[in-house]
Amino acid sequence: MRINAKPFVEIRRELHKIPEPGFAEFKTQRFLLDYLATLPQERIKIKTWRTGILVKIKGSNPSKRLGYRADMDGLPISEETSYEFRSTHPGFMHACGHDMHMAIGLGVLTYFAHNQVKDDLIFIFQPAEEGPGGAQPLLASEEFQEWRPDAIFALHIAPEYPVGTVALKPGILFANTSELFIDLIGKGGHAAFPHTANDMVIAAAHLATQLQSIVSRNIDPLDSAVITIGKIEGGTKQNIIAEKARLEGTIRTLSMESMQKIKSRIEALVRGTEAGFECNATIDYGSNYCQVYNNEDLTREFMNWVQEHNTVTLIECKTAMTGEDFGYFLSEIPGFLFWLGVNTPYGLHHAKIEPNEEAIEVAIQVLTQYLTWKTS
Numbered sequence: 001m002r003i004n005a006k007p008f009v010e011i012r013r014e015l016h017k018i019p020e021p022g023f024a025e026f027k028t029q030r031f032l033l034d035y036l037a038t039l040p041q042e043r044i045k046i047k048t049w050r051t052g053i054l055v056k057i058k059g060s061n062p063s064k065r066l067g068y069r070a071d072m073d074g075l076p077i078s079e080e081t082s083y084e085f086r087s088t089h090p091g092f093m094h095a096c097g098h099d100m101h102m103a104i105g106l107g108v109l110t111y112f113a114h115n116q117v118k119d120d121l122i123f124i125f126q127p128a129e130e131g132p133g134g135a136q137p138l139l140a141s142e143e144f145q146e147w148r149p150d151a152i153f154a155l156h157i158a159p160e161y162p163v164g165t166v167a168l169k170p171g172i173l174f175a176n177t178s179e180l181f182i183d184l185i186g187k188g189g190h191a192a193f194p195h196t197a198n199d200m201v202i203a204a205a206h207l208a209t210q211l212q213s214i215v216s217r218n219i220d221p222l223d224s225a226v227i228t229i230g231k232i233e234g235g236t237k238q239n240i241i242a243e244k245a246r247l248e249g250t251i252r253t254l255s256m257e258s259m260q261k262i263k264s265r266i267e268a269l270v271r272g273t274e275a276g277f278e279c280n281a282t283i284d285y286g287s288n289y290c291q292v293y294n295n296e297d298l299t300r301e302f303m304n305w306v307q308e309h310n311t312v313t314l315i316e317c318k319t320a321m322t323g324e325d326f327g328y329f330l331s332e333i334p335g336f337l338f339w340l341g342v343n344t345p346y347g348l349h350h351a352k353i354e355p356n357e358e359a360i361e362v363a364i365q366v367l368t369q370y371l372t373w374k375t376s
């Protein structure tokens, strides 16, 4: 079977123009619904959930239901690609490939809307993967529970792998994550009179450095963990001592024990900052995602299938410290997530990332062939 992927490359480009934040994917949802309306409707049922969409395709003699999940949201990044089809939403960009994930989902769905297989298929277009997390509330929704699949699959673009490859492993593929927001409130003042103020820029700088000691000094070196502070905000002007500062970051661990340990060390260091800099601090852990744990049996079966069918090259990869709320689906439903090679020099979340669009056809081929095999 050969799929004409050209329309889905065009679809990816249209989606690329309209990146939206989590739970505000209104134009994206409208675009997807309009496309779905063009498909033969005999065997298709469509439901919306908040800004997400669920599509069921009826099988000829179903004994199970298989699911594919695509995430929908963009990131607060000002795009710097060379594309003609750049983001039309200033300050927002599809820099994590969700435009590719959706276009691939539509390609696979379109194939099965025209070619009935034995089992039911469900396609889930999920909002808010980058935050605050759409998977958990979607899983709990009546809309999802009514069509709950018996197995579920997803992919994520991988800039570092060549087009024509898929990479995965059984067991833990992505880390547990927790966002981290720390607000410091001290006493502002004139730049010339530091002894009358409590400078929150200096407090934030010390704290950011101290936080880096947690992974190196408190976590078993054989148990990976990451603390990244991606943003520091503080102060109002160059000659005013800052009254407030805010640190924003993310914590990544491979075990929940390490996550707890890191949080308790963050709390201790923040209490130390309060004492040392005579300020008040609050900590907010934002949204937390559980690890992506690929079902061992289904993953091995898929890896064997890839090797036998030779549609793509298989890479057995290492665990990555990325996060994905698809982990919540996998905590309840067997399945797996794989990396899809898109061969581009800039990484995920980079303003210049330009995934190779040839990977769209590769992914549609792999998923249609695998799902057809899985339902036969």
Ligand SMILES: CC(=O)N[C@@H](CCC[C@H](N)C(=O)O)C(=O)O
Pocket (backbone or CB within 6 Å): 096, 129, 130, 131, 156, 177, 178, 179, 249, 250, 251, 287, 289, 321, 322, 323, 324, 325, 348
């Ligand atoms: C694949 C990917 O890049 N996922 C994101 C998930 C974000 C989780 C959460 N908002 C956080 O920042 O902790 C990632 O950054 O890994």
